[in-house]
Each structure stands twice: as C-alpha cells, then as structure tokens.
Amino acid sequence: MNRLFVIVAAAALLAACTAEQAAVLPAGMEKVRLDVSVPVSSMTKLTDAGDESAVNRVQVFVFREDGSIDASGIAGSGSIELDCTAGDRSIVAVVNTPEIDGIYDMAGLEEKISVLQDNSAGSLVMSGIMNVTLTASASVTVPVRRLAAKVSIERIDVDFALEQYQDAGFEITGIYLTNVAADAHFIGDGAPSSWLNVQGKDLLQNELVGDLGMSVPIADGAAYETAHHFYCYPNPYQEDSFGEEWSPRHTRLVVEANLAGKTCYYAMTMPVIEANHAYVVTGLNITRPGSSDPEQEIRPEEASFTIKVEDWEDGYSGSFEI
Known part of the structure; x- marks a missing residue:
C-alpha cells in the first residue's frame, strides 16, 4: 500500500519548565516539544499528471482531549517545532492549502472548508488525523490523503x-x-x-x-x-x-x-x-x-x-x- 505520511516525533524539552511557565499549564500537564518532519514518500502515480504526492506546505494542529487547541504550526518543508503538552491528543495535518487561521478548537477546524481551486496538479490538498497519547518521548505517524x-x-x-x-x-x-x-x-x-x-x-x-x-x-x-x-x-x-x-x-x-x-x-x-x-x-x-x-x-x-x-x-x- 502506497501512502504519504506526515511524521510527528515528540521529544522532551532539555530544560525543565520554569515556575512561571508551569503556572499557565493546566494541572498535571507536562510540556513537550514536537519536532515535525514532512517526508515525501515514493507514491505510485497512475500516469504523468504532475507530482500528486508533493508536499509544498503543511499545517499541523494539536488538540487536547476537551477539543481545545494545544499547539499549531506551519512549514513549507523541513521541520516544525511545536511546544505543547503531554496527554491524550488529536493531531491534524493539512497539506498544500492556504493558511487556516482562527482555530481555537477541533469544532472550529471541522467547520473549515477547502475549495477546489486551492488544488493544482502538482499541489493537491490533503489532510489526516490521528488520536494519540503524547508522552515525554513519543513518535506519531499521521497518514494524510487527498481530498480530491x-x-x-x-x-x-x-x-x-x-x-x-x-x-x-x-x-x-x-x-x-x-x-x-x-x-x-x-x-x-x-x-x-x-x-x-x-x-x-x-x-x-x-x-x-x-x-x-x-x-x-x-x-x-x-x-x-x-x-x-x-x-x-x-x-x-x-x-x-x-x-x-x-x-x-x-x-x-x-x-x-x-x-x-x-x-x-x-x-x-x-x-x-x-x-x-x-x-x-x-x-x-x-x-x-x-x-x-x-x-x-x-x-x-x-x-x-x-x-x-x-x-x-x-x-x-x-x-x-x-
């Protein structure tokens, strides 16, 4: 099975949170840093219709168990570092779309709509979601699929x-x-x-x-x-x-x-x-x-x-x- 994956690797912060930082976190939540990389897999194309697996831009949202936003970030290529908290989380990746702003919870993202003209033969809009439990050392794979x-x-x-x-x-x-x-x-x-x-x-x-x-x-x-x-x-x-x-x-x-x-x-x-x-x-x-x-x-x-x-x-x- 050929798939395109957004790989999300979670690593503990090297330094402990300061007392001031800890004060803004909900009780019991440990702060972690997500190092987000976006590789392009060797996806089989049916015909020569442009690079249908290209990742030109990725936006990642991390939501807490209650649906509120925990962290988000954007990258054109390479990696993103997101400061978020440990616990049960939903990670959503959206690929090759204009920036989605004004997201405060999962319900807000679920209401967002993509328009067909945001696609092109070499830049197809994709999305994926994965429910995980983040810890101080976690690795998460979020599969994305084309909307079109x-x-x-x-x-x-x-x-x-x-x-x-x-x-x-x-x-x-x-x-x-x-x-x-x-x-x-x-x-x-x-x-x-x-x-x-x-x-x-x-x-x-x-x-x-x-x-x-x-x-x-x-x-x-x-x-x-x-x-x-x-x-x-x-x-x-x-x-x-x-x-x-x-x-x-x-x-x-x-x-x-x-x-x-x-x-x-x-x-x-x-x-x-x-x-x-x-x-x-x-x-x-x-x-x-x-x-x-x-x-x-x-x-x-x-x-x-x-x-x-x-x-x-x-x-x-x-x-x-x-």
Whole structure:
C-alpha cells in the first residue's frame, strides 16, 4: 500500500519548565516539544499528471482531549517545532492549502472548508488525523490523503457505423467535467455547498476541470491517445438526474466534438465520487453522432466506454458500458 505520511516525533524539552511557565499549564500537564518532519514518500502515480504526492506546505494542529487547541504550526518543508503538552491528543495535518487561521478548537477546524481551486496538479490538498497519547518521548505517524478525486480519459476511438459520417470530418473541441463538487471539509464528511460547470453551462477556464478550446481532428478508424486528467471534490449523491431544473447529480466527463460542422457531446456519467480515488476512462469508442446537450445521456448506439475505479492506495477496477 502506497501512502504519504506526515511524521510527528515528540521529544522532551532539555530544560525543565520554569515556575512561571508551569503556572499557565493546566494541572498535571507536562510540556513537550514536537519536532515535525514532512517526508515525501515514493507514491505510485497512475500516469504523468504532475507530482500528486508533493508536499509544498503543511499545517499541523494539536488538540487536547476537551477539543481545545494545544499547539499549531506551519512549514513549507523541513521541520516544525511545536511546544505543547503531554496527554491524550488529536493531531491534524493539512497539506498544500492556504493558511487556516482562527482555530481555537477541533469544532472550529471541522467547520473549515477547502475549495477546489486551492488544488493544482502538482499541489493537491490533503489532510489526516490521528488520536494519540503524547508522552515525554513519543513518535506519531499521521497518514494524510487527498481530498480530491482524479478523473482521466486515456483514449478516444472513432469508428462510425454509418458511411455518411465516415468522411464528414470529426474534431474534438473540448474535454471537461460537469456537475463538479467545488468544496469539501478538511475533516469529516459533508455534502458540497458549491458546484462548477453545472449542467455543462458557463464552463470554467481552469485546467483542474477541463481542457477547452481544443482542435484535434480524428479520421474515421483512427484514435486519439493523449491522456487528459482532471480533479474534482467528492460528489456523494447516489441519485442522478438529467432534468433541466438544477438539482445535485452525478459528475460527468464530457467530450465535445464537431461533426460535419455541428457541435455534439458525448457525456460519460461517473459513479459516486470519493476522495483519493481515480476514475479512469480507458477507452471511449464513438460510432455515431453525439447528443445536442452536454447533460443528455448518451445512448448505447452512439458510443461505448469503460471506466476503471482505482483507489490511489489499494486499487479496485470495474467497468461500465453504455
């Protein structure tokens, strides 16, 4: 199992607390110093989509048993030294996000939300929590996982069944996600409160969620084999909808194309999107013109595709065909 870890090593202070320092500590709490290091593990990447395990910034919070803040610190790389107290503690690590301030207790951090635009291909937001008992000599490992999921398409084949389309001219003009969950809690689960590229309208010019303005002609019988990778936050909704009136629904991967001078769409509906999972369309086979609406479900006779769902840690594969 490949994982990224934030290593937190606790060591006793070399000098004893002064009487003045001890007076501000709750009774029975021994002061310790946390030496926090953030190594980057050799995490396996599915494809060349940037360094998906990079740690560019880490913020660590230490909470006491009653939920109050005990210590916190930030580092770009290397190590952080945190003065805190011994006892039962919850240690939270947040990676690659702007500074989170105004945290006085665990409840305050649980309310904080990350926005998708804080991510980039080489700087994905991650978080993790570990409950431990700190002593004068303790070592703690806090595993962190990505808040985002990755959606990729690896190959598009064009093989029109009807002769009239075989020489009509087919060109890919865009590949993008629609119905994209745009925020997520750092700690715990929760439904998204904002969305991007809703129903394929007002598309965001951001490489996280799409490649727009493409011009890639594909001859009939040929294939486009350049992989495209996008990122979105978890979409937990089980029920799907294709209705014109907006309601939360499944995320879709859309290939927009021009066929014989007309725009058409091939929308591939993703399963429930989970954090730290990769959804890979290994192949889209186009045999007929697509739909006239990016939110319209494609029919089996128009195209078929296969999706592999892989956990970035353990791995699972499955397939769908429409």
